[in-house]
Amino acid sequence: MDVANFIKYILQGTVYTLGVTAVALPSGLILGTLFALLAVYGGKTLKQVMSLYSTVMRGIPPIVLLLILYFVMSGEINLSPFWAGSISLGIISSAYQMEIVRGAILSVSAGQMMAARAIGLTRMQAIINIILPQTLRNAIAPWSNEAAIIIKDSSLVYALGVPEILRRAQLIGASSGSYLPAYLTAALIYFALVFASSRLLGLLEKKLEIPANP
């Protein structure tokens, strides 16, 4: 088998890997940030619901939620394998990202909120203009961890037949009989993606750093 074609076939799966990540990571961030705000600033009931959500979602293996969404709940909603996979990963990631953002909110000193209220901002204005900008800066470092996890977990959608990197490595391994080169190629691609994403986020973190608030 032609080596160039072999690698090219597996490499084509990167589109799906990046696609799943591009859906799961931002949707997890939006939901996670929202839930974190509810968990910190919400009432007693909301706090408890958010805490339960976080505990349950972090306790379910992504593959289980993915199979539930695709096979079990298929009567109510008919999702394509790609969307079922991306949404499940997004939901699970939202729980992790909620904890990341919650930690970051709590790391902003309480005095900031008091000062903001003192100069006449409403609670909502204070959260949006004072707390969140600092929070999200602080969250970038732990968040790059989550990005790496999502890139790697995106391989799980192979169980639904999405032809991403891992599934392609399996198929080409079977037809050529060279499993080791196939899986090594897949491993290298994942490594390159994770390495590139953590470098980019590292640069972003540097750029957004507030000099007076190390």
Added chain:
Amino acid sequence: MKKGLILLALVILITGSLLGCQPEAPLEQTSNPPSSPSKLDSINTAGKIMVGTSADYPPYESVDESGKYIGFDIELMAAIAEGMGVKLEWVDMPFDSLIAAVQENKIDLSISCFNYSEERDQQVDFSEAYYTSKDAFLVAKGFSGTIAKPEDVVTLKVGVQSGTVQDDWLTSNLIDTGLLKEENLSRYERVDQAALDLQAGRVDVLMLDEVPAKNLVSQYEGFNIVLSAELSTGPLNIVLPDGDVALKAEIDKQIKALQDSGKIEELAQKYFSE
């Protein structure tokens, strides 16, 4: 806290129903009650049939580097779709996911070297067998003994291709039981080497799949199949949605037509003989 409890109950319920549905078909999940319309109608309306396969099992199903599906099952299904007059759309999935995908209507049917089994039959239906591979016992010119049953070979020198299902069968049924002496079994890497030794008289009988055996009979003068039997192999069936009688009838009709026209035999020659 009340909301929390409801959510927790919901999660337990979902997880419970998931666990429950694997071993036996749960009552509320008879996916196709007799009154429901047949899949055949929606296939004909859409003009295409969605077929699941796990394309990692050559020579039955695999992909080439361009991502094209190739193999015995693949070409057979293409012929079935052609006979039905619909387009064929392949869906690749890991083998474990295929039955669930048929049950949940994610695909219309699945062909992936499935053997009928009772547990599977409770969850889905099976077509008639489209191919039954048999084992053949092949001898050369001048063979004077008789092989009426497989155990008759124990007094002879036997040849087999190593790593095949026939090798497994001989090893566990004749060698491990002490009926056939280890030194009387020759394992060959390739079928053509085994055939040359059979011709030269170094072994008395070869056990191999019937399709390549027939091939050898046509290539070597005096070669003869003395016994064919289903020992190491079995029938292959297409997996269909549970209780969909009309679809099963149509698929069975197409399989029958391809058997009668010799198409299946031709594909078997193409993929299973060296």
